Amino acid sequence: MSNPLRPGDPSRLGGYQIVGRLGEGGMGSVFLARSAQGRWVAIKVVRPELSHDREFRARFRSEVNRARQVPPFCTAEVLDADPDHEPSYLVVEYVEGPSLAQVIRERGPLGAGGLHSIAVGVATALTAIHGAGVIHRDLKPANVLVAPGGVKVIDFGIARAFEATSEHTRTNQMVGTVAYMAPERLDAVSGQPVGPAVDIFAWGAVVAHAATGRNPFGGDSATATAMRILTQPPDLSGLTGPLRELVARALEKDPAARPNARELLDGLLTAANAGALTATPTPSAATPGPSSGVTPAAGVPDDQGGRSTTSGLVSTRRRWLAGLGATAAVIAVLVPGFVFGPKLLGGTAGPDPTGSTAAGTSTGQPATDGSAPATGPASSSPSAGVDPTRAMLAGQRKILLHLVEIDRDLSLPFDGEVHVGDGTGPDALFVLEPVGVDYMIKSLNPDVAHQPCLGVKLDSEGYAFLVGAECYPTGATMFGLARQGKDDKGRTSYSIHNEKYGVVEWSPSRKKIYVEHLGDAPVGTTFSMVDRGAV
Known part of the structure; x- marks a missing residue:
């Protein structure tokens, strides 16, 4: 809250x-x-x-x-x-989820799956940031949020406006955290320009910190840390294999010797494809105590006691980075644990902006009070301390997609076009498959040999409808979820949108689900998720 x-x-x-x-x-x-x-x-x-x-x-x-x-x-x-x-x-x-700094402080160094999710997610973010001609300048664990759908990097680019003001210039101050600053930012005498390579250096320091719980140049003071960055090699004990090599390259003193963000992604993809991503976490200098749940982080420095920023509709500007999207989708399949969900967080609940659920707590029960009876005995509930919504968003639970406005549920029968019904048949069961910050929505209909995902198809008149499609991340099968409010059962409701075709809507006159760009018009159709047991 x-x-x-x-x-x-x-x-x-x-x-x-x-x-x-x-x-x-x-x-x-x-x-x-x-x-x-x-x-x-x-x-x-x-x-x-x-x-x-x-x-x-x-x-x-x-x-x-x-x-x-x-x-x-x-x-x-x-x-x-x-x-x-x-x-x-x-x-x-606004995004829900703790910062990486909080996760490491409360739970210690990350395991292999979580570590490589961080490595891939932050490298993906830097590829997008640098592709727009922006330099982050203040990348650090406190500015990496662990959201239900994956990693979110915050506070990019804005540091330059603060650093370049007359106040900071007169006092020779820099915005940022010394432990994650590249040598060229610390050595004003060298005259080296500040470019995207400073963020690559910070990426290496963030990944090393996530793997070991300590900074690779950590000293007793900011001055000692700065001197180590300028003169000493990084301490990468605890990192092995290709990931260690990538981190070592990112932490080169010479910015020209560092890879760019896309090369980091390519390296991670190659290593994941070869099954060679490994790490051996080492104890942190400060052993984390028992955790009572991760407190949400803020889009401000972690030591200020704030909470997180973010969650909502995805910008149409994603289209111009379609190549990056394809790479991220492939890595999501190949890199273990690319999408976090509750796996990294241990199932702790995130903040609810409405204040209906306290941070770090969970209802402890799945939302099984849906509008329709279950198709059979429900599987075991998420374990105590695991937030059911996060479990559903992470693809760990079967769900009904309940259309709130007409009190019906989506179904994908054998004929391949999405219908609405009472939610009692096997064709009404779905599971979310997270891909980066978006989702594929997969049917669990046992009557269909190759279980399809929801996809958008244009009819002969150019209208877009939902149908069954091959489960492969494309512009027609990737959907975003934007929180809208609560349904009459108190479950969170979402709008479902496709970047290319628009928002999923219900047509009362045609009695059909369709997809359309709404422009400035408000969303008229929302969906809640009804838990139907473990996948």
């Missing part, structure tokens, strides 16, 4: 209603808010003294415009901003 607003905090910013505080950092405060359309967002409000700096405003506007061109491949999407508002603010999608 967000913290209460303080006296003097805004109640509205632009078209957003502020409902609580998420955290506070050196750049300003972060608030939980709702858009006019009901979407949860995180708003970062810049410190007043910076908002009054004309130079800062200009740079802030420029960097926000760049950041908005970054497609949401493992990144938190930048949605809106107003540099001229008093104070300036930035709106980003």
Whole structure:
């Protein structure tokens, strides 16, 4: 849950209603808010003294415009901003999930599956960020969120606006955490330009930290750490095989010797295909104590006690990175544990922006009170401490897709076109198959030899409908889920959207499910998930 607003905090910013505080950092405060359309967002409000700096405003506007061109491949999407508002603010999608820093602090170094999910997810994010001409400049474990659908990198690009203000220039300050800074950022005398290679160095340090629980250049102070970065090789004990080689290349002193983000992805793909991704975690300097659940992280520095940013509709800008999407989809299949779900988190529940569920807790029971009876005896419930919604989003539970507005359930019968029904037949059972931040929706109909996934098909008149399609991640079979509210049973409801064809809607007049771009029109059809037992 967000913290209460303080006296003097805004109640509205632009078209957003502020409902609580998420955290506070050196750049300003972060608030939980709702858009006019009901979407949860995180708003970062810049410190007043910076908002009054004309130079800062200009740079802030420029960097926000760049950041908005970054497609949401493992990144938190930048949605809106107003540099001229008093104070300036930035709106980003709201994501539930702890930061990598919290996960490691509370649970220790990651296992092989979680580690390579981090390596792949962050490399994917950097490929998208650098492809839009943006440099993160402050990549660190606190800026990597572990969301139900996969990794999300936050706070990219904006650091440059703060670092280049007259205040920081006069005091020779840099925005960032020393332990993840490349040598060229620390050695001003060298005159080396700051380019995308600084983020590659940070990627290496983040992955090494995730594998071992310690920084590869860790010293007793920031100064000692900086000196080690400049003069000493990294300590990569605990990393083995191709991943160690990739991390070592990323941590080269010479930026020209480091791979770029796409080369990191290619290296991870090659290693995964060969089955050679291994790691041996070593004890952290600080042994983590018993965990009572991971507290959600904020899109602000981790030590500020905030919560996470993000979750919602995927931007259409993803299209121009179709090649990256194909690579990410292949890696999702080949790299163990590419999608986290509750596997890395141990099943802890994430925050509920409505405040209906406390952070780090779980209802402990699957949502079996659906609109229709189960097709048979339900399988065992998720174990205590495992959030059923996360289990369903992670593809671990059979589900009914309940159409909230008409109290019916989707089914995919033998003829291959999606219908609505009472949810009693085997053709009504589905499972989500996460791919990056999106999902394929697979039918579990035992009467069909090759169980299909939902896909979009155009008829002769150009209308788009849902049909059974081969379960392969394409533009027609990948869907995003955007939280909308609650159904009459208290279950979370979602809109389902396809990047290429639009939002899944119900036509009362035609009595059919169709897919259409809505433009500025509100979503009219929502779905909740009814748990029908373990897959």
